[in-house]
Amino acid sequence: xxxxxxxxxxxxxxxxxxxxxxxxxxxxxxxxxxxxxxxxxxxxxxxxxxxxxxxxxxxxxxxxxxxxxxxxxxxxxxxxxxxxxxxxxxxxxxxxxxxxxxxxxxxxxxxxx
Amino acid sequence: xxxxxxxxxxxxxxxxxxxxxxxxxxxxxxxxxxxxxxxxxxxxxxxxxxxxxxxxxxxxxxxxxxxxxxxxxxxxxxxxxxxxxxxxxxxxxxxxxxxxxxxxxxxxxxxx
Numbered sequence: 592x593x594x595x596x597x598x599x600x601x602x603x604x605x606x607x608x609x610x611x612x613x614x615x616x617x618x619x620x621x622x623x624x625x626x627x628x629x630x631x632x633x634x635x636x637x638x639x640x641x642x643x644x645x646x647x648x649x650x651x652x653x654x655x656x657x658x659x660x661x662x663x664x665x666x667x668x669x670x671x672x673x674x675x676x677x678x679x680x681x682x683x684x685x686x687x688x689x690x691x692x693x694x695x696x697x698x699x700x701x702x703x704x
Numbered sequence: 705x706x707x708x709x710x711x712x713x714x715x716x717x718x719x720x721x722x723x724x725x726x727x728x729x730x731x732x733x734x735x736x737x738x739x740x741x742x743x744x745x746x747x748x749x750x751x752x753x754x755x756x757x758x759x760x761x762x763x764x765x766x767x768x769x770x771x772x773x774x775x776x777x778x779x780x781x782x783x784x785x786x787x788x789x790x791x792x793x794x795x796x797x798x799x800x801x802x803x804x805x806x807x808x809x810x811x812x813x814x815x816x
Contacts, residue, residue, distance in 0.1 A: 595747075624803060633791070634748065634806040683747050687802055693740075695747030 593618055593686050595696035603702045604674055611670045612699045614684035619664035622687040625657070628698070629680045640667040640684075674703045708792045713811040716786075722779040724810050726792030729773040735796040737768060738804070739777045741788040748791065748806075751777065782814045 594617040604610050614623065623640040638646040638659055646659035661667040671678050681698040688694075709727040716722040728737065739751040752759055752766045754775075759766045765778040779786055791809040795802060 592750075622802065626806075633789075633808050634742075634804075636803055636805065639803060685747075685804075692750045692753070693802075693804055694750065698745075698747050 592692070593620060593688060593694045595684060595686060595694055597682075597684060597696040597699050599699060600697065601700040601702075603704060606675050606703055608674055609670055609672045610674065610701060611668050612682050612684075612701075614667045614669070614696055616665045616686050618688075620686040620688055621664075623661060623667045624685045624687075624693075625659060625667070625669045626683045626685065626695075627680045628683065634683065637669070637682075640669075671701065674701075676703045679703045708794055708807055710790075710792050710807065710810045712808070713813065715813050715815055716779075716782045718784060718814050718816050719781055722782040722786065722812055722814070724777040724779075724790050724792075724812065725774065726777070727774045728792070728794045731772050731794050732796060735794045737766065737772075737775045738793040738795055739764070739766065740791045740793065740804070740806075741786075742791070742809070743785075743788040751790075753795075779812075782812075784814050784816060786812065787814045788812060 596615045598613045625637040626634045628634045636649050637652045638648040640646050640659050640661040642661045658670045679702050681700050683698045685693045685695045736753050738753040740748040742748045754766045768775045789809040789811050
């Protein structure tokens, strides 16, 4: 199974600022995804991070608010831009290997004040 | 992808089998049933998946009905560490992306 790390593990940010979250995998993976989990809620898929091309966003999520990079097969970043308190969530990255089992990172707990 | 229906919560006594049901009556022929769980403050953890046949691994067993409209995840000897939210997800493989869509899941509380 893939080992995934995320940085930072948590942060407290002021509204109007931006935060970039990093996701690092210990092996090359085909697919990487970014999820959001708002307090007390289930996980919501934000986008699929595509290596070498623009991310594919789910309905309700846009690139200007959540720009994503994936420069190679082991690394991706998600930026939460112009933050508001409604962006306070846990942000998780996940990866899928050739067996179609997905593995999740530990998450980044973001609080916006 | 087909939707799933799960009970909101369940209790189970420690050491007993936990049986978690899931309905997926609109599942298509090429869609798999996946189970994940999320222990508090952690990322979701893959448990098991299956297509038609029953499956077993070191964590759990998955029983899928013959018509594939429902399934049951079985934790044979539940421990306190199995307390978590369990998600049943139906996923069609082979598309451009195999993205998981999470429902609300079942909160399993294992009681001492």
